[in-house]
Amino acid sequence: MFQHQYAMVLDLNKCLGCQTCTMACKKLWTDGDGMDYMYWNNVETRPGQGYPRKWDQIGGGFENGKLRPSEIPSREDYGQPFQYNYEERMFQGGLQVMPHEPVENTPNWDEDVGALMLGENYYFYLPRLCNHCTNPACLAACPRNAIYKREEDGIVLIDQERCEGYRYCMRACPYKKIYFNELLGKAQKCIFCYPRLEKGEVNACARQCPGRLRFVGLLDDPGSAVHKLVHVYKVALGLFPEKGTEPNVFYVPPFNPPRRGNYGKSILDDPRMPLDYLVYLFGEQVTDVIRRLEAELKKAQDGAPSEVLQLLIGRDEEVRYQIPKRESLVQITNAQIQPLRRA
């Protein structure tokens, strides 16, 4: 059993879709050979096809306690890496800037497309990374015991020495956040920036985020923002809870105001996006979360302080991140550990 669990909360209301997190991760971790198509962190437009394409519809996770693996996404599902023809454009003239070859799918193929509701377009951005699940399907599926969950902080890692590239983990992960390095013959995934955390530095994706939407800390640390948002204020939810892996990346769901001309109405009475879609992503509890957020917003509008909204604003890093020093991490006693599971 692991002693602690790192978690991340992402406030989707603050995400700009700028992909700065994506590039921070890419430059730091997936800039090597065989990793071209990998985005351990990606930001996708929702509703949309996602990355890899239709990852949310193909399966994975647990059903009645048993693994329910999907097919492995194809190269086409991930989208092809390509370059633009800058040299032709710059030095040959008369050409538009175009991909150097026909492109039929890319990681951000349907960016900002969204969908229509009552004739109006809606969409939001969903940043995604490995969920470092409490009950990881990838770990359960690996016949090599190459995947392990660190006892000291709950981070899920793949032992590159033991991995034989069988890719059962890719089939099992419901979030399709494990990638295959063709050149190495190994599965690879987000490592939650553990080398940074061990130095007391927050994850690169969080550090670089201009929207300041990421909160990082120990879920079992009562003083952490992630603990408060998930367990105390209960305004953050994991993706697809029915998949049974108990993800440790949580989201504050999109909390848009009611549609135009409906001042005073509840968001739930006149939403800007179908509630069903949010329930699809975050489960039935999303309705309660929106009610809580709406009540906090009303409280603030009436002039009363709202600690949860102040916390979500998260202007300063000290508010958003609580990264213990590695030495202090192992000194936290069991008595201080709060229950990891939501009530």
Add this chain to the structure above:
Amino acid sequence: MRHIALFLIFASWATAETVDLPLYRTPPLYSTDRPAALEIPSVRLDIQPVDGKTVVKLEWLDRSRDAEAPAPDGFVDACAVMLPAGPVTGDVFPSLQMGDADHPVIIYYYDMKRGAAVMEASGRATTRRTGKTFTAQAAYAGQKWQVTLELPALPAGTPLSVAIWNGAQQDRDGRKYFSLWHRTR
């Protein structure tokens, strides 16, 4: 030069033993997976003692040559010969599931992308690479694989089992074709 020599052996081989071993599919790993079709019903096994070694030739029908494994959902063709790691007494053979704690096995594995590797195991999910390799060669023609493996000398009566992985059927690890134990003559 060694590889050329192996094929020369076969070109003029007065085979000591030739046998067609029926192949079976391992059951699906997950209850939600459909059983895989039996596309490769058997493997031909030629066993020849040569210069204090035993050269084994495996030949099987495979409609596609899968040696490049386009990622991320591609897998390569492969084969292996499994032998008991210790002496076998009577008819008690190691488990076909990579031996067992009391009857460890040694596996001579060859995949079409990475080549030869010697592995050890003492039960399911215990397989590990030893870091050793062995001489082997593969050729694909006429929708057939021919793979020659140069093994240590196998005394008559040594049990061996063959495994075939068909990349086109996403075979890898325990998802494969296998034969029952066969005693060499």
